[in-house]
Amino acid sequence: MTAQLRFTARGSHISEYPDPISFTRGTSLIIHEKYEGEEGWDNWFYCTLPGHTGGWVPGQILDRDEGTYRGLAKEDYTARELEVKKGDELVGLKSLNGWMWCERLSDGQSGWVPLSMLHRHTADNSYRTPH
Template identity: 45%
Template sequence: MEQVYIVVEDYENSNADPIQLNAGDTVKLGGKSNDEEPWANWIYCVSERTGKAGWTPVQILQMNGATGTATTDYTAEEMTVAVGDILYATKELNGWLWCLREADNQRGWVPKNCLCHAEKW
């Protein structure tokens, strides 16, 4: 279900070459985020198909020892946003929202702590 958010804190995409996984891709598993951090349930992975690395939500992986298999398509594409941007979110994972900015049709992940639900604005 789509929800409308307003950006209340600027965020700059720091991920120039994000990991992208297709369902069924195999990854090598690295370190897991600390559950005490604001971004719990992430694991650092390297795609065996592309060699790209990045943080991946544990919910989309079927893990088997030092490797995992993606159960769904996923991209770690982030979006740079500025205060006042209006975003439409369709998915939430571990403190991040997958958003569309209608003004330029750009899509990507944005940290939820940079956003305010439009109804509360």
């Protein structure tokens, strides 16, 4: 059995990006501005690719071409945010730059949720998945 991080949503989170950027490893991206805000969401870059308006991408998965605004994706990625309501039960699978990739237990939907919206369960009642 593998221990998973289990969370409850502290409130509602509604995505502001209905058409999230998604790509596979090796995709060529144009890298624009770095996110700057009070939320503490460091190391996010606005990226675009042909045929898409763009979206926020974590710097950890970008292989930047020095001296240019171009780079390659180091891994598959989607900027899909998970819309949650207060009380939703979630399993956290990956944390990056102030966000957690979560799966909602009630319906299996997954996406990014701001860490500030999550209440982590204590270790003694953490969710465990059978193997």
